[in-house]
Amino acid sequence: MKNNRARQFLPFNGLRGFTEQLKKQEEHFEEELPLTDDEAESLNHIVPRLTRGSLIHIRYYHLNQYKTLQGYLQGIxxxxxxxxxCGQSISFSHIKSIQLCSNKENCQ
Incomplete structure (x- = not known):
């Protein structure tokens, strides 16, 4: 009985796990870096060659961190x-690099 009475005075955490998620987001913060001349030249060379259905490996900036994604291009x-x-919309301004792949094995 005494144990149950003490329980009513415990703090209520209605957002269980929220604090941990906030700390996790802070840990993975990366600043978006501007493209180097070589990266910009590479993108200028690859983007016009992209067509719907092309298999690509892309590195882009999203939600304070760089992400990579591999898949078939759905459209431009x-x-x-x-x-x-892959069901995502990626702005050209956030793309860091794109690699055209001939098959999934050589795509990294």
């Missing part, structure tokens, strides 16, 4: 400068 919106890949 040149008006809004957005690339559609």
């Amino acid at each position: 919106d040149t008006v809004h400068q957005i690339l559609h890949l």
Whole structure:
């Protein structure tokens, strides 16, 4: 009985795990770096060669960190400068690198 009475005075945590998630986000913060001349030249060479269905490996900046994604290109919106890949929309301005792949084995 005494144990149950003490329990009512414990602090209530309605957002269980929220503090841990915030700390996790802070740990993975990366600053977005501008493209080097070589990276910009590489993108300028590869982007015009991309077509729907191309297998690509892409590195891009999203939510304070760099991410990589591999898959078949679903489309390119040149008006809004957005690339559609694996159900995600990636702005050209956040792309760090793109690699065209001939098959999944040589795509890294």
